[in-house]
Amino acid sequence: MEDSTTLKQEKENQQLAEAVQPWEEETAASPQDLGPESFGPWEVEWAPDPGPRPRSSRARTPEPVGPVAEQAASSSPPSPQKPLSTLARQDLGALRQLDRITNGTLDAGTPLSDPPGQSTDARESAPPSQSGQDTSALTQQPDPSSKPSKPQELRPGSAQEEAWSSHQNRDQPGPKASEAAPSTLEIAVQNAKVYLLRASSKTGLNLYDHLSNMLTKILDERPENAIDFIETISQDVKMAHFSKKLDTLQNENEMLPTYEMAERQKALFLQGHLEGADQELEDEIAESSLPNVVESAFYFEQAGVGLGTDETYRIFLALKQLTDTHPVQRCRFWGKILGLEMNYIVAEVEFREGEDEEVEEEDATEAEERDNGESEVDKDEEDELPKSFYKPPQAIPKEESRTGANKYVYFVCNEPGRPWVKLPSVSPAQIVTARNIKKFFTGRLDAPIISYPPFPGNESNYLRAQIARISAGTHVSPLGFYQFGEEEGEEEEEVESGRDSFEENPDFEGIQVLDLVESLSNWVHHVQHILPQGRCTWFNPIAKNEEEEEEDEEKEEPDYIEQEVGPPLLTPISEDLEIQNIPAWTTRLSSSLIPQYGTAVLQSNLWPGAYAFCTGKLGS
Amino acid sequence: MDAESLLLSLELAAGSGLGLSPDRRAALLTSLQLVKRDYRYDRVLFWGRILGIVADYYIAQGLSEDQLAPRKTLYSLNCIEWSLLPPATEERATQMAMVKGRFMGDPSHEYEHTEFQKMTAEDDVVVQVKEETRLVSVIDQIDKAVAIIPRGALFKTPFGPVHVNRTFEGLPLSEARKLSSYFHFREPVGLKNKTLLEKADLDPSLDFLDSLEHDIPKGSWSIQMERGNSLVVLRSLLWPGFTFFHTPRTRNHGYIYVGTGEKNMDLPFML
Numbered sequence: 045m046e047d048s049t050t051l052k053q054e055k056e057n058q059q060l061a062e063a064v065q066p067w068e069e070e071t072a073a074s075p076q077d078l079g080p081e082s083f084g085p086w087e088v089e090w091a092p093d094p095g096p097r098p099r100s101s102r103a104r105t106p107e108p109v110g111p112v113a114e115q116a117a118s119s120s121p122p123s124p125q126k127p128l129s130t131l132a133r134q135d136l137g138a139l140r141q142l143d144r145i146t147n148g149t150l151d152a153g154t155p156l157s158d159p160p161g162q163s164t165d166a167r168e169s170a171p172p173s174q175s176g177q178d179t180s181a182l183t184q185q186p187d188p189s190s191k192p193s194k195p196q197e198l199r200p201g202s203a204q205e206e207a208w209s210s211h212q213n214r215d216q217p218g219p220k221a222s223e224a225a226p227s228t229l230e231i232a233v234q235n236a237k238v239y240l241l242r243a244s245s246k247t248g249l250n251l252y253d254h255l256s257n258m259l260t261k262i263l264d265e266r267p268e269n270a271i272d273f274i275e276t277i278s279q280d281v282k283m284a285h286f287s288k289k290l291d292t293l294q295n296e297n298e299m300l301p302t303y304e305m306a307e308r309q310k311a312l313f314l315q316g317h318l319e320g321a322d323q324e325l326e327d328e329i330a331e332s333s334l335p336n337v338v339e340s341a342f343y344f345e346q347a348g349v350g351l352g353t354d355e356t357y358r359i360f361l362a363l364k365q366l367t368d369t370h371p372v373q374r375c376r377f378w379g380k381i382l383g384l385e386m387n388y389i390v391a392e393v394e395f396r397e398g399e400d401e402e403v404e405e406e407d408a409t410e411a412e413e414r415d416n417g418e419s420e421v422d423k424d425e426e427d428e429l430p431k432s433f434y435k436p437p438q439a440i441p442k443e444e445s446r447t448g449a450n451k452y453v454y455f456v457c458n459e460p461g462r463p464w465v466k467l468p469s470v471s472p473a474q475i476v477t478a479r480n481i482k483k484f485f486t487g488r489l490d491a492p493i494i495s496y497p498p499f500p501g502n503e504s505n506y507l508r509a510q511i512a513r514i515s516a517g518t519h520v521s522p523l524g525f526y527q528f529g530e531e532e533g534e535e536e537e538e539v540e541s542g543r544d545s546f547e548e549n550p551d552f553e554g555i556q557v558l559d560l561v562e563s564l565s566n567w568v569h570h571v572q573h574i575l576p577q578g579r580c581t582w583f584n585p586i587a588k589n590e591e592e593e594e595e596d597e598e599k600e601e602p603d604y605i606e607q608e609v610g611p612p613l614l615t616p617i618s619e620d621l622e623i624q625n626i627p628a629w630t631t632r633l634s635s636s637l638i639p640q641y642g643t644a645v646l647q648s649n650l651w652p653g654a655y656a657f658c659t660g661k662l663g664s
Numbered sequence: 665m666d667a668e669s670l671l672l673s674l675e676l677a678a679g680s681g682l683g684l685s686p687d688r689r690a691a692l693l694t695s696l697q698l699v700k701r702d703y704r705y706d707r708v709l710f711w712g713r714i715l716g717i718v719a720d721y722y723i724a725q726g727l728s729e730d731q732l733a734p735r736k737t738l739y740s741l742n743c744i745e746w747s748l749l750p751p752a753t754e755e756r757a758t759q760m761a762m763v764k765g766r767f768m769g770d771p772s773h774e775y776e777h778t779e780f781q782k783m784t785a786e787d788d789v790v791v792q793v794k795e796e797t798r799l800v801s802v803i804d805q806i807d808k809a810v811a812i813i814p815r816g817a818l819f820k821t822p823f824g825p826v827h828v829n830r831t832f833e834g835l836p837l838s839e840a841r842k843l844s845s846y847f848h849f850r851e852p853v854g855l856k857n858k859t860l861l862e863k864a865d866l867d868p869s870l871d872f873l874d875s876l877e878h879d880i881p882k883g884s885w886s887i888q889m890e891r892g893n894s895l896v897v898l899r900s901l902l903w904p905g906f907t908f909f910h911t912p913r914t915r916n917h918g919y920i921y922v923g924t925g926e927k928n929m930d931l932p933f934m935l
Contacts, residue, residue, distance in 0.1 A: 385886070
C-alpha cells in the first residue's frame with residue numbers, strides 16, 4: 045500500500061514539475077510542536093487500523109464520516125490551532141526541515157479557495173523560496189501512511205480526482221519524492237487537520253473537536269449498532285457542549301415539587317414515631333378505628349382494581365393521620381376520584397357521638413336571616429308595586445347529620461401527605477341538580493361549577509353530592525351480613541319512613557362464592573336510596589305551607605304532592621333497574637384458574653369504577 | 665406498554681385505579697413472550713383491556729421494525745390464547761358508528777341495528793354486526809385518537825422507516841408538562857398544514873408526527889404530575905380509561921387503555 049502511494053506521488057510530482065506558479069505566502073509559519081502530542085495518540089489508536097481504508101478512500105469521493113472519524117479519535121490537540129500558512133511552506137519544509145512541526149501554520153482554507161491545480165503548482169514552485177517549512181511535522185509521524193490520504197480527501201469541494209491529484213501535487217517535487225514521500229503524507233495530514241480545526245463561523249465549534257468528542261463518547265459507551273444512530277449521537281454531543289453550569293439553578297427549581305412531596309410523605313411515615321411510649325401503642329391497637337386498607341387492597345387487586353401497592357400504603361398512612369387528628373369512631377377508604385388537574389382521595393368517616401362540628405349549619409341560618417332582612421327592606425320600598433303572588437317552592441331542608449344522605453362525613457385530600465379537608469353536608473337541592481349535570485372535577489375544591497341548570501355551590505358541594513349518589517347506588521353487601529336492629533317506636537312510623545339503621549349480623553356465615561357470582565339477589569344495598577326529592581326520608585313541603593297560608597288572606601289551593609317512596613334498605617340488587625338493556629351489575633369471579641380461593645367481584649355498570657368484593661365462605 | 669417492562673409499567677399506570685390482577689399479570693408475562701416468538705414481532709405492546717358485560721378482552725399489539733407501519737392486533741379472553749384480529753377498514757368504521765353500548769364480552773355476539781332505507785320501499789334492513797368487528801374498529805379508533813409517544817422516543821431515518829431512538833433519555837422536566845412534547849403514535853395528518861415558520865423550527869428526524877397541542881376539543885387531555893415531579897400522567901378525557909405515563913429523564917413511557925370502549929361524547933359539556 046505504501047508503494048502505491050509513493051508511486052502515485054511520484055507520477056504527480058513529475059506532472060507538477062512542469063507547471064510552476066508563484067505562490068503567495070500569507071503568514072509566517074510559526075512552528076508548533078504538535079506532532080508527537082497530537083499525532084501520537086492518533087497513531088496509538090489507529091495504527092492497527094486497516095491500511096486499505098485510506099486506499100479506498102482515495103479512490104472514491106471523500107466521505108467525511110469515515111476518515112474524519114479516525115482523525116477525531118485523538119484527543120484534541122493541546123496547542124491552539126491557528127490558520128497555517130500556505131501549504132507551500134509545508135512543501136519547502138518537507139525538503140529541508142525534518143525537525144520542526146507545524147500544524148498551526150497550515151492554512152487549510154486558502155489553498156482550497158484557489159483552483160486546486162494552480163495551488164498545487166504554486167506550491168510546487170514555492171518550496172525552495174520559502175522558509176520555515178514545517179513539514180517536518182509530517183515526517184515525525186512514522187505511521188500515518190493511511191492518514192495523508194485522508195486529509196487529502198477532506199479538502200472541501202475537492203471531490204474529484206483532480207483535486208485529489210492536486211493534493212498529491214503538493215507533495216514534494218520529483219527529485220526528492222522518495223525522501224519526501226513520508227513528509228508529503230505528513231503535510232497532507234496536517235493540511236487535513238488544519239481544515240478540521242477550522243472554527244465554524246456560526247457556532248465557534250470546530251469539526252476536529254466535535255469528532256473527537258463523539259468518538260470518545262462512542263468508545264466509552266460502546267453502544268450496539270452505533271452506526272445506525274450516529275447522527276443522534278452527534279446531535280447529543282453538540283447539545284452537551286452547550287449546557288452551562290448555570291442550569292443547576294433551573295434544575296433545582298424543577299425538582300422542588302418532587303422534594304416537597306417527598307418531605308411531606310416522609311412526615312407521614314414518621315408520625316408514628318412521635319409518641320413513643322408503649323402504653324400509647326397499646327391504646328392505639330385497642331381502639332383502632334382504622335380499616336385495614338392494605339388487606340382490602342389485596343382483595344381488590346385480585347379483581348384487577350387497585351392503586352398500586354405503595355400508593356395504597358401511603359393512603360393507609362394518611363388515613364391514620366386523619367384518625368389521629370380527628371375524633372373518629374369509624375373510618376373507611378371510600379375511593380379515589382380523578383380530576384383534571386388533581387385527584388381526590390376520599391375517606392368516609394363516622395364521628396364519635398357528640399363530636400360533630402356544626403359550624404356550617406350556623407352559617408347557613410345566618411345567611412338566611414340576612415336574606416330575609418334584605419327582602420323586607422325591598423318590600424317597604426316597593427310598596428306601590430304590585431306584589432307577585434309567586435312563592436318559590438320552599439327549599440327542602442337538609443337532612444340532619446348522621447341520617448340519610450348525611451350519615452357519614454367525608455374528608456378529601458389531593459394526595460396522601462396533604463391535609464385532609466372536610467366536605468360540607470349535602471343538601472337535597474344539590475343532589476337533584478347533580479343528577480342533571482355531568483361535569484369533570486378539576487381537583488380544586490373551590491372551583492365554581494358552571495352548568496345548566498345552575499348548580500348551587502362549588503366543586504366541594506358537587507363532589508359531596510356525587511359521593512352521596514355513588515354511595516347510595518353502589519354500596520352493597522352480601523345478603524344477611526347486615527340485619528335490622530330491634531324496632532323502636534310505633535310500627536306505623538317505621539313503615540312510612542323506612543328503616544334506616546342496621547347492624548352487623550353476628551350469625552352471618554358467609555355465602556359460597558359461586559352463589560355470589562351467579563345470582564344478584566345475594567347482594568343487598570346497605571345505604572339508603574335517595575329519593576327524587578334529594579333526601580332519603582320524605583319531607584312533605586306542604587305541611588308547613590299550610591301554617592303560613594293561614595296568615596295570608598289569599599289562599600292557594602294546596603298542591604297535592606305524592607309521597608315519594610323508594611326501595612327500602614337492604615333490598616337485593618337484582619331489583620336494580622337495567623340500563624339500556626344491560627343489567628346494572630356485572631359479577632365476576634376473580635380467578636378462573638383457582639376458583640376455590642377466588643373472590644366474587646361486583647362491578648357496577650351505572651357507576652363505572654364502583655367495585656365490591658366478597659370472599660367466599662371460610663373453611664369450605 | 666412494552667411487554668418487556670410490563671411490571672414496572674403497570675405499577676406506574678396504576679394511579680388510574682384499574683390494572684390487572686396478579687394471575688392475569690403472570691399469564692401475560694409468559695404468553696406475550698410466546699406471541700413475540702410465534703409471530704416474529706419486533707416489539708409486543710400490551711394495549712389494554714376492554715371491559716365487557718360477561719367477560720373482558722385483553723388486547724395486545726405487535727410491531728415490526730418500522731414503528732409506524734400498521735400494527736397487528738391480537739385479543740384474548742384469558743391472557744393465554746391470543747387470536748389475531750383482522751385489520752380495520754373504513755367501511756367497518758362506518759358500520760360501527762351505529763352500534764352503541766357496552767361490549768358484551770362474547771366475540772361472536774351480534775349486534776343488530778336496523779338501517780333505514782329512505783330511497784327504496786323495502787323494509788328496513790337489519791344489519792348484523794359481529795362483536796369482533798366492533799372490537800377491531802374501536803381499537804383502531806382509540807389508537808388513532810389517543811395513542812401517544814413522547815417527543816424523541818422515535819426517530820425517522822432518511823430512508824423512511826421509523827426506529828426506536830436508543831439515545832432517548834426522557835423528556836426534561838420543563839418539557840414534560842407541555843402538550844407539545846407528546847406526539848400521536850400514528851401517521852401524521854396535520855404536518856403539512858403547518859406554516860413555514862413552524863416547520864423551520866422542527867427537527868425532521870424527531871418531529872415527524874402530530875403533536876397533541878392541536879387536538880380537538882381543546883382540553884381533552886389532562887396532564888398531572890404525581891409524586892411531586894417524578895411521574896407525568898396524561899389521561900384522555902375523550903376515551904376515559906386511557907392512561908399514558910412517563911417518568912421524566914428516564915426512558916420509561918407507555919400507555920394502557922382499561923375501559924368500556926365507549927367514546928365520551930359528552931366531553932364538550934363536561935369541561
